[in-house]
Amino acid sequence: MTFEIQHLTAADVVPAMDALEQAFGGVAHPADTDVEASVVDPTRFYAARDGERIVGTAGSFAFSMTVPGGPVPVAGVTWVGVLPTHRRQGVLGSLMSRQLVDLHEEGSAVAALWASEAAIYGRYGYGTAAWLLSLALPRGAAFRTPVPTGRLSLEEPGAQVRETYARVAARTAGWTHRDDAWWGFRLHDPEHRRDGASLLQCVVTDGGYALYATTVRWVDGVPSGEVGVREVVAETTAARARLWRYLLDLDLMGTVRVAVATDDPLLTDLLAEPRVARASLRDCLHVRLVDVSAALVLRRYAADIDVVLAVTDRHCPWNEGSWRLEGGRGGATCTRTEQTPDLELDVADLGAAYLGGTPLRSRPVHERASGALGRASTAFGALEGAPWHPQVW
């Protein structure tokens, strides 16, 4: 099979969406076309073609994502799919290589993605950088302390919701900025995706909001509905407590399902007995340093660091070699060096550690200078809480 990788044109967007849906084993739905197309800049997207037919797709969104230290430009990789007829013949590999070269040429330092299967992207230099907990909570789960009273109202998500999100996103590692198109994407709620659930609801309180839907279910006459929480965003402890109490106390529900950060205060502060939250851990963001030196100076470090890193990178030769990273909470420099390395590692190890959610010492890093791995691991740690993201893009 021969195939060619080309940029999408505007006219290719819908056929490429169809191919992507087919790759994911589904069918593109007309109700999704406009909202999905609204966030796509075709010049950042690719089609692999076999003759006229699109057999594979990949692309990226130009995001602003928060890393330790603040928001920075990040390429949000997406739309990765290859038709079943053309799998295991190198289409994905070609798409990934082309995208990395182009991202480097346009000056992108960091790429991030959600993986359909965690095992796919390590070979392209991505490391698992953020994790989340998928929780199933019983209705009525008790809190340690009483909840401060305050207003709660069901509203259309408006300016207060967007501003709250923007402020929380700007200080939470892994979160991306949302413009109008991305708010449209987040609030998109077509019937074919509801699976029997209610319309998306937005409950607002002073200092926060939650997006959720309910599914009514009765088992042997017992109300056993489910609350599916899309996101809880709170700027204060009181707002968080009020929103969670509301979600956990909705009548006729039996279970509340939500994904949260691994250090979410719901578990560490609010619940009297956190064990009632049945939790499963899963990978969330996978990060790739497209340009090692540029990426390493974009973030801040949790402790002072002065380390020489010998980096291997099968796909991006410009990253290979030794780099001296000096930095701390105020910023960092990263320069090529001939000095003896303290640590030998793959670019995927740096991607994994980049957001502060995966300790460098938990990766297969070779320590050449005694103590260097522990010090670097501390410096690469989180500045303000565990990174994660509430939304698959």
Ligand SMILES: CC(C)(COP(=O)(O)OP(=O)(O)OC[C@H]1O[C@@H](n2cnc3c(N)ncnc32)[C@H](O)[C@@H]1OP(=O)(O)O)[C@@H](O)C(=O)NCCC(=O)NCCS
């Ligand atoms: C995942 C997918 C894009 C792979 O495409 P492909 O063209 O078959 O991949 P390639 O032939 O280029 O294979 C590249 C490598 O990835 C490996 N690989 C492919 N799919 C994999 C998977 N699901 N899990 C683990 N490894 C995988 C291949 O074995 C190959 O390994 P190698 O480099 O060691 O030889 C394709 O199977 C697909 O579209 N799956 C359904 C949609 C999906 O999951 N997309 C990813 C969204 S994040």
